[in-house]
Amino acid sequence: MTKPTASDRRAAAVFDALGDPTRRGLLAEIGRSGPVTATELAADRPVSRQAIVKHLQVLAAAGLVTAEKVGREQRYTVTVAPLDDAATWMAAVGSAWDRRLAKLAERHRRTAPGGAPR
Amino acid sequence: MTKPTASDRRAAAVFDALGDPTRRGLLAEIGRSGPVTATELAADRPVSRQAIVKHLQVLAAAGLVTAEKVGREQRYTVTVAPLDDAATWMAAVGSAWDRRLAKLAERHRRTAPGGAPR
């Protein structure tokens, strides 16, 4: 429980990657438009191609996009698998909180409020 | 579709908040331990109380935690609702990608590859 699992570490990478609005927009656009190059992505945005490349590298490090070489071009596609890890992490936080709520409700029902355990 | 919905904006706030590992740890711990003060949270961590307070303010801005004044203390609790917006956003990206895949498969089945529509 105190040790971070592999899923946790991948979820951390996903949240780090998705913490930037530019990267969120890139991921959404790649998912919509299909395989696309960094140059094409930069054409629609007010930043340089190199900035896009850096963002794509971060997304690739999180496993959210994969690059495929086609001729002299580098086309990026979306990989949705890491999103599951992030969703799992959020579900864990939510369920822990829900369990906490249930415990509190039960204790409150059995006795008069005696103060928080801790 | 081109206009950002309210859910999108809240999801953005959630991802911004969860982009920091310290804040992810704080949210997990608050969810586990129940209502807790910034001073108590700072005791377990190698940072000052003020740093914790700032992180809690960011989490509160995203709606992930709510503060309740009890005497002279300020106890923070988890609110899981915004996590739904983030999960919805991720599901949208995933489903868009899946639809794209389905379209590609169909087109590939009907005719020889004629190039991407774009």
Added chain:
DNA sequence: CCCCATCGCAACTCCGTAGTTGCAGATCGA
């Protein structure tokens, strides 16, 4: 074969923000 377009690497600037410290106000216990 030559030229043009695209990609990759590296150095640099700059702004946002995580973190600290200091102090004043508020609240509880004795």
Added chain:
DNA sequence: TCGATCTGCAACTACGGAGTTGCGATGGGG
């Protein structure tokens, strides 16, 4: 009432990363 804590506000520092520019390398088209 007085002291001990706990909180909140403000100014300051420093480090990471987002963005730019320049250049060399590589692959395609006329």
